Amino acid sequence: MTTQVQKPGAGGGAEAARALPALADFALDPEVHHLNHGSFGAVPRPVLDHLAALRAEMEGNPDAWWRTLTGRIAAARAEVAAFLRTSPDSLAFVPNASAGASTVLASLRFPAGARILMTDHTYGAVAMGVRRVAAPHGAVVDTVHVPLDASTEEISSLFAEKLASGAPVALVVVDQITSPTARLFPLPEIVAASHAAGARVLVDGAHAPGLLADPLGHASGADYWTGNLHKWTCGPRGTAALVAAENVARELVPLVNSWGAPNPYPHSFDEQGTQDVTGWLAVPGSLAFFAERGGWEAARETMDRTVTAAQALLAEALRADLAGVRVNEAPSMRLIPLSPVLATDRDSAAALQLRIADELRCEVSVTSWDGRGFLRLSAHVYNRPEEYAYLAERLPALLAAAEREAA
Numbered sequence: 001m002t003t004q005v006q007k008p009g010a011g012g013g014a015e016a017a018r019a020l021p022a023l024a025d026f027a028l029d030p031e032v033h034h035l036n037h038g039s040f041g042a043v044p045r046p047v048l049d050h051l052a053a054l055r056a057e058m059e060g061n062p063d064a065w066w067r068t069l070t071g072r073i074a075a076a077r078a079e080v081a082a083f084l085r086t087s088p089d090s091l092a093f094v095p096n097a098s099a100g101a102s103t104v105l106a107s108l109r110f111p112a113g114a115r116i117l118m119t120d121h122t123y124g125a126v127a128m129g130v131r132r133v134a135a136p137h138g139a140v141v142d143t144v145h146v147p148l149d150a151s152t153e154e155i156s157s158l159f160a161e162k163l164a165s166g167a168p169v170a171l172v173v174v175d176q177i178t179s180p181t182a183r184l185f186p187l188p189e190i191v192a193a194s195h196a197a198g199a200r201v202l203v204d205g206a207h208a209p210g211l212l213a214d215p216l217g218h219a220s221g222a223d224y225w226t227g228n229l230h231k232w233t234c235g236p237r238g239t240a241a242l243v244a245a246e247n248v249a250r251e252l253v254p255l256v257n258s259w260g261a262p263n264p265y266p267h268s269f270d271e272q273g274t275q276d277v278t279g280w281l282a283v284p285g286s287l288a289f290f291a292e293r294g295g296w297e298a299a300r301e302t303m304d305r306t307v308t309a310a311q312a313l314l315a316e317a318l319r320a321d322l323a324g325v326r327v328n329e330a331p332s333m334r335l336i337p338l339s340p341v342l343a344t345d346r347d348s349a350a351a352l353q354l355r356i357a358d359e360l361r362c363e364v365s366v367t368s369w370d371g372r373g374f375l376r377l378s379a380h381v382y383n384r385p386e387e388y389a390y391l392a393e394r395l396p397a398l399l400a401a402a403e404r405e406a407a
């Protein structure tokens with residue numbers, strides 16, 4: 001018999017309905033300032049409870065558990081598809097955006113000499129995947145350099161120029177919200193130009209669910225889109241969606257060959273060996289939790305307001321010039337440029353990030369892009385302005401010391 005576990009959002013009082021979730025609603029260590037939601041997310045307690053109940057059910061009777069999964073995964077998929085305003089037939093569950101991108105890349109055959117376009121803002125691990133897939137086909141990876149301060153019109157024309165010059169482009173891989181630089185790319189224009197040039201488009205929407213009200217509307221027309229549910233929607237880790245247009249979906253097979261393989265997309269993705277799918281089943285609870293606790297629109301407004309103020313505060317404290325960065329583009333993530341001698345590459349960025357975590361007990365993201373270092377601040381609903389004020393008070397001294405050491 002299946003034990004019915006109650007998922008978050010399936011009840012709750014009127015008071016809960018008014019209040020946006022706060023730090024106490026998450027299992028985050030209150031001794032640490034968690035200002036880097038964008039990297040790994042954070043899961044609300046009721047979702048963790050639901051997850052634990054699902055795991056207990058699985059462990060209580062594994063045979064019965066695996067007998068129930070098909071219908072339950074389909075139901076969870078339908079809820080996520082509704083949240084993303086797409087049809088359940090277009091959406092497959094994958095463990096993460098890397099798996100979504102890898103699945104698409106593995107499904108394609110590239111003619112020798114064909115180009116795969118990406119940008120110099122492409123997430124590093126996805127870029128590695130593109131290069132790895134291109135090599136055996138003899139395909140060529142070509143990179144669009146997008147200046148940090150490029151306007152949306154400039155970005156669109158940079159893509160159009162690259163598409164028009166050189167060998168045919170088979171695939172364009174483009175971020176919706178960039179990881180190192182927190183930029184929102186003009187997808188409608190990029191998708192249209194790519195299709196006009198005969199290229200398919202894979203949108204890496206890792207950050208988009210929860211941050212954008214309608215990520216798939218913004219990526220409309222793209223052949224493939226993948227987005228994480230464990231980032232801004234606060235689902236359990238290991239939850240992401242892959243959405244494919246009908247004409248290409250049938251070419252997609254999961255990375256793991258298993259019993260689901262003969263099934264049509266997206267059902268083929270539901271069964272990939274004996275894997276733990278409790279995260280997939282729990283993720284609709286996270287969507288419902290935020291819908292009930294103040295609503296997604298209010299959550300986005302709060303996150304954006306918090307991070308906008310935080311960026312201004314930190315920029316002032318660090319005497320950073322924001323002229324070269326877009327201050328108000330990707331909701332809930334913002335850049336503050338660092339001194340030119342700091343975080344000039346990935347390793348030194350990681351070392352600085354660790355130092356800030358160790359010395360200030362502040363988790364932030366330090367990114368390095370085009371030889372320059374940036375502080376990338378995130379804000380979710382549990383973040384309070386005082387946390388950024390705390391960072392703004394202490395960070396200048398730490399960075400001054402790091403600069404002296406780097407000189």
Ligand SMILES: Cc1ncc(COP(=O)(O)O)c(C=O)c1O
Nearest residue numbers: 096097098099123175179204206
């Ligand atoms: C733009 C972008 N793409 C892909 C990924 C990879 O996500 P995951 O590690 O969950 O596969 C990330 C992770 O931060 C990202 O920011």
